[in-house]
Amino acid sequence: MAAMMGTGALALWIDVDPALDRETDAWYIEEHMPERIDIGGYRRARRYQAMEGAPRYLTLFEADTPDALASPGYLRLVGKISEQSKRIRAGFSNVARNTFRVRDTHGRGLGAVAASLRLRQHDGKNTAAAHAWLEERLRAAMTQHAIVGAHSLEAAPHVRERMDAVRVTGVGDAKVEHVVLIEATRADDLRTLRADLFTTEALAQGGWTEDAYGLYALLYEVSEPGR
Template structure:
């Protein structure tokens, strides 16, 4: 089963240990229900750094790219709740990518995920995409793995939002995003095909960023009823 739509919102940040309990309560019981109440939001997943560190990865699966600039979504971004306003400054080192789905094979919610933030080398966009598409067909059948998904950031034509202002307008973006999902941590960690040298051979530029995460919570709009 592929991602549940043609677009996705992928985000990474660090959350300090002393704020984590309040964050997880807010994120599960206010923020996810709020986001999943917006037309076009089809699934939300939150992941924690597998090594027990401060890292958080969140993936929203969206019906289409237009959801990211829809009036309903912008209304929420520009009117954060008091609880959201209190939590936003704790989202440190935010990377927020508003993406079109380029390729999607297999499941998107397994126990573990490896994310790779990358960019194609000059003139290698199509070669990199083709190489990753072929790789996905093989990887999703490997023991311990169940899915591989490729996303590409595209900035929607919208102004800075109130939520971004609360965070200090310091959000970064990831150009391309790979998400590999699996049920065995060792299999996810051992993906040599997604190491930088292997990706560069397919057409990626140097400077990839990897992280391994463990699923904390996932929900769909139907779960909010």
Template sequence: MSLLGKAALAMWWDIAPEVKADFEHWHAHEHFPERLGIPGFRRATRWSSASDDGGMFVMYELDAFEVLSSPPYVARLNAPTPWSQRLMPHHRNMVRSQCHVLESHGGGVARHALTMRFSPAAGREAELRAFFAAFSGSMANQPGFTGGHLLKHQAPDIAATTEQKIRNNADQAADWVFVACGYELSALERLTRTDLSEERLHSRGATPGGANGLYTVSCSATATDCT
């Protein structure tokens, strides 16, 4: 098994404690069904920071990268609901990456997720991808883990949307993303000190200065769950 489709939308942000309950209600019961009603959206999953610091990680799995510039999706981005308009200004430190799925092994949803955001060094993209292809394929069946997925950002050719303007056009993007899923948080955390440490990734072709996060699943749904 692997991610559902050839593309993904990966996002990170922080939410203030005073609006978290309203946010989770909106995100699970209005926003997920809205997005999953768009042709090409296959599955939506939200994880919350494992340290409960208000951080969120959300991943939408998509049939193809072209879904991210499709008329139905762009129309939704330009017509946010009143509930969306009220909550989107509270999405702080937004990182939003529209991605091709480069490698995907094992399940795409588990209790915990480790996300790693980084960039390949010039001329070393193939080497870094080969490392993650081999690593994710082997780790998916190891104790504590369920899957590993490598994503690469590419901005779709669309104009700034109403939702972006609500967020003051302040969205950042991660270049490459690795999502490791598992049922043991300690096993995922250990990767950042061993096989996926900054030193190890640098030796395989990544530039220094990546960002890591550990998350626990809050909500997941497929398109058929919302019909």
């Protein structure tokens, strides 16, 4: 089984008002993540905290397909949110969010730490060649010590458009074109991998511009019952 569940993913990078940090933690655990898993179509949700880089938090949702991310159940959730949710979301800043198609995925299980690379393809570059280069790097990553997963996520903007058409908050969140996620058991192995395969110079040679890099530790995971 590949480490990503399904072919759809929603990722969100945020900073949180320190005054709301503890309440936000509880909200994610008790309400936000479970309610999305329970609506159907969503398979797993994970929340991470930055060890290096920014923003401070990364949340990742996995779904059967990109279209399942904007299921009728999900659209009902984001079209009418609780007063607590509004208060907590008002404490978010530096928000980047998008819906994605899982283009390439390797591995099995979850890593305790993950590297997040937010990328843009160079203007005028060959799309097929850029993705082939990236996918070769993901395969190479899986041969390295303690790497347990390597994933390439390509934006699915039509799905986000359906979400934003009914959202109460977050319509102005920054968008992300492409994401590489590398999972491992230890942070030092991700640092080694970064220096070996995913430097900004190497990415540029492969046809990619790096918008943001972060190293994140897993805080919490919830998945569909029976998974």
